[in-house]
Amino acid sequence: MARTILLDQLTGRARSRQELADKLASKDVPAEIATRLLDRFTEVGLIDDAAFARTWVEQRQAGKGLAKRALQQELRRKGVDDDTVREALEEVDPGAEEEAARALVRRKLRSLARFDDTTATRRLVGMLSRKGYGAGVAYRVVREELADSGRGDGGGDDEACIESLEVD
Structure with a gap:
């Protein structure tokens, strides 16, 4: 049984x-x-936490756009030991991680057309934060994507925005 x-x-x-x-x-x-x-x-190889962790990271990073921090938390909840988690996360390409963040922002940006730039920025950075991205990276990616889409000025006070988001 x-x-x-x-x-x-x-x-x-x-x-x-x-x-x-x-x-x-x-x-x-x-x-x-x-x-x-x-x-x-x-x-006999039917249970392999290292292979499981690598596959989990690949699928969740590509499919959900999760950052290393979120992937780490998920694997720990699944009972994978810290060394195995660390090894699986070392394979994540930082460029691919940033591109996943950009793709998430581009996709969400369409639904935020009716909001002002401040509100859109707050919502987009919050979304990335929930996906495990750090505030600095999230704000930079959002600012750049807003500027590329013709919104925002591409500048702004990063520290003030990050501090206001951390208070929310």
Whole structure:
């Protein structure tokens, strides 16, 4: 029964060892049986937290535009150890991360046409912040994309804007 639970869980997508352990525990599988099965699945390569973390980072960064900080939090919630998380995040290209932020801003900018630049900036920087981008990077990308779209002056007081956003 426990083996079937693990195989069913691994059918849809890869999962971390901790996710699988939690699933077995929720199905009242005794801990010693769960540990033996998890060890065996790891030994034969069906459970691989490093591969899981790399795949998770690639998919979530490309699909959702998440920054390293958000990806790190997600992987930790999934029970992946810090060293494995760090290794997976080292593969994220900073240029690709910034381009993902720019794509998010461009997509959202269309729906903010009716708002003034200050409101649009606040909302866009907030969106990027929720996706794990730091305030400095988020504000710079938003300012540049607003200027490229013909809005905003491309200048402004970065520090004042960042401070006002941190208060919200």
